[in-house]
Amino acid sequence: xxxxxxxxxxPSHLKVYDTPNDEGGSITIEWRLSxxxxxxxxxxxxxxxxxxxxxxxxxxxxxxxxKNRYEDKGVKDNKPxxxxxxxxxxxERVESPVAGPGIASPQWFNTGRINVLIFTIIFGFxxxxxxxxxKRDKSLYIRKITGLDAIDDAVGRATEMGRPILFSFGLxxxxxxxxxxxxxxxxxxxxxxxxxxxxxxxxxxxxIVMAAAQETVKQAYTEAGRPDLYKENDIMFLTADQFGYxxxxxxxxxxxxxxxxxxxxxxxxxxxxxxxxxHSVGAIQIAGTTAITQLPFFIAACDYTMIGEEMYAASAxxxxxxxxxxxxxxxxxxxxxIMIIIILTAxxxxxxxxxxxxxxxxxxxxxxxxTS
Amino acid sequence: xxxxxxxIITFVTGVLxxxxxxxxxxxxxxxxxxxxxxxxxxxxxTMLLGIDSLxxxxxxxxxxxxxxxxxSIVTVTGIVITxxxxxxxxxxxxxxxxxxxxxxxxxxxxxxPLQSTMFALLAFFIASAAYRxxxxxxxxATLLLIAAALVMLGRVPLGExxxxxxxxxxxxxxEVPQTAAKRGIFIGTYLGAVxxxxxxxxxxxxxxxxx
Numbered sequence: 001x002x003x004x005x006x007x008x009x010x011p012s013h014l015k016v017y018d019t020p021n022d023e024g025g026s027i028t029i030e031w032r033l034s035x036x037x038x039x040x041x042x043x044x045x046x047x048x049x050x051x052x053x054x055x056x057x058x059x060x061x062x063x064x065x066x067k068n069r070y071e072d073k074g075v076k077d078n079k080p081x082x083x084x085x086x087x088x089x090x091x092e093r094v095e096s097p098v099a100g101p102g103i104a105s106p107q108w109f110n111t112g113r114i115n116v117l118i119f120t121i122i123f124g125f126x127x128x129x130x131x132x133x134x135k136r137d138k139s140l141y142i143r144k145i146t147g148l149d150a151i152d153d154a155v156g157r158a159t160e161m162g163r164p165i166l167f168s169f170g171l172x173x174x175x176x177x178x179x180x181x182x183x184x185x186x187x188x189x190x191x192x193x194x195x196x197x198x199x200x201x202x203x204x205x206x207x208i209v210m211a212a213a214q215e216t217v218k219q220a221y222t223e224a225g226r227p228d229l230y231k232e233n234d235i236m237f238l239t240a241d242q243f244g245y246x247x248x249x250x251x252x253x254x255x256x257x258x259x260x261x262x263x264x265x266x267x268x269x270x271x272x273x274x275x276x277x278x279h280s281v282g283a284i285q286i287a288g289t290t291a292i293t294q295l296p297f298f299i300a301a302c303d304y305t306m307i308g309e310e311m312y313a314a315s316a317x318x319x320x321x322x323x324x325x326x327x328x329x330x331x332x333x334x335x336x337x338i339m340i341i342i343i344l345t346a347x348x349x350x351x352x353x354x355x356x357x358x359x360x361x362x363x364x365x366x367x368x369x370x371t372s
Numbered sequence: 373x374x375x376x377x378x379x380i381i382t383f384v385t386g387v388l389x390x391x392x393x394x395x396x397x398x399x400x401x402x403x404x405x406x407x408x409x410x411x412x413x414x415x416x417x418t419m420l421l422g423i424d425s426l427x428x429x430x431x432x433x434x435x436x437x438x439x440x441x442x443x444s445i446v447t448v449t450g451i452v453i454t455x456x457x458x459x460x461x462x463x464x465x466x467x468x469x470x471x472x473x474x475x476x477x478x479x480x481x482x483x484x485p486l487q488s489t490m491f492a493l494l495a496f497f498i499a500s501a502a503y504r505x506x507x508x509x510x511x512x513a514t515l516l517l518i519a520a521a522l523v524m525l526g527r528v529p530l531g532e533x534x535x536x537x538x539x540x541x542x543x544x545x546x547e548v549p550q551t552a553a554k555r556g557i558f559i560g561t562y563l564g565a566v567x568x569x570x571x572x573x574x575x576x577x578x579x580x581x582x583x
Contacts, residue, residue: 021396022396022401023396023397023398023401023402024397106396107396107397108395108396108397109394110393110394110395110396113393113394116393117394120390123567124570127570173415174580175411177565177568177569177572178565180568180572180577180579180580181568183580184577184580187579204422206415206422207415207419207421208415208418210422210425211418211421212580216579216580233428233429233432236425236426236429237422237423237425237429238426239426240419241483241487243491244486244490246490247486247490251440251443255439269491269494270490272494272497272498273490273493273494273497275501276497276500276501290561290564290565292554292561295557297498297501299505300501300502300505301501301504307557307560308557308560308561308564309563309564311564312564312568313564315577324571327567327571327576328567330567331563331564331567334563335559335560338559338563
């Protein structure tokens, strides 16, 4: 018994299997932790691999203590591999029994994402159904979005004051959906700016966004019948550095004193630096972002703030095209479905505290919504 | 044609990315990663576009003595010095990012302090914005003021010393009402993003394209 306490014990229950839901070339090894793990001198586990149970075994990797799983990504598909795990304490080593064979193979469908597929199909169905319905029935209702309604007033105010308009996309790239939504808001602002003959300044953090903004503004000025007013120089690249960008935009605000400022896109810690400077120059400010951590700053410092989904509804709200309105309606239907599921799950989970059968149903629902 | 080609590219790329999300088998498995690498390469080249725009903008300001042209001289000088330091470090140290190289000296002793200064300004801006937001003029603002006071007090040693269960109250505010509101916004935002993506993929949303 005393001898067992001092002996280094190996990991047990070694399991070797093809890593599920992957593109192949990977085998997962799992084991039950060595009882010697509690000792201070215990370092971890060495993983060894071989093509036959007898060996020769080659060293694969070292895993720190406390871990009981390893993914070997250095294997070939459709070839059997055998593994052993060696517990290491100082210079001492003890091997587990050999386990295997494990054969790696690629999968054609990620079963861990079946729930996402189901919801994608349901959501896609809602959107397409409402788009089709909107084509027939053109009187779809969309609630008032104050931030979007205030655009005309803000542009008008800048015109009356004889000051320019400043528009910022924040630090978003064109790969962010919110930047695409911001472009449709910019188009509306640019059209109004062209009508009222107000200067529109757009300092950029990303050169691709800058190019897209130049195209959008040019298009809007042409639509408004004033292509002569378009100035490419006013839509410029500043820097790809976060606080350098904040400093640059602040400088433009202090020098140009814009009458209206629009913050539309994705923002990080620079949001309040920009919004407070804008407030200090007396501009009317309209913000819109999907960055939840920055929303309170914009709400505190700006006159109007569009929260998350309101930005995505912008193009539908502005253009009132039935197809766009239909997709917003589809979004609402999906939201209703999610709300029903959340409420039902909460009720089942709460009652399940007293009734064990309901508790297991609750566990099943929760595990269904987990993804890999 | 000018609109049709980008719409087809968007549709095919969007559909491929959706398929790749569910199919781990080659060639779909790492498709998203591969597209992102392509995007990074394109983005790298567009940086030249950005630098071109920046230099043109400031040279123009200096040439026509526009308002604030003095700052433009500082900017252009900064760009030139950084370029010289970068090329010299590349030549002398084989990489501009080598520790002790002039380029890294410029980064460590000029750019980093400037970034930190801008970031530090946030503390003063938070104070001024909080002052305006917390003025108890409406019921909502009063509730905000009370919640903020409780959270702030609960997060400092003084709150703990008062023994009024302030840390527990602060945690409850952050974990229950705050998280509930945040999750509501999250659900709306992500559904909005998915709907917007469907519109873009199907070519219904075209505001990002010019004619």
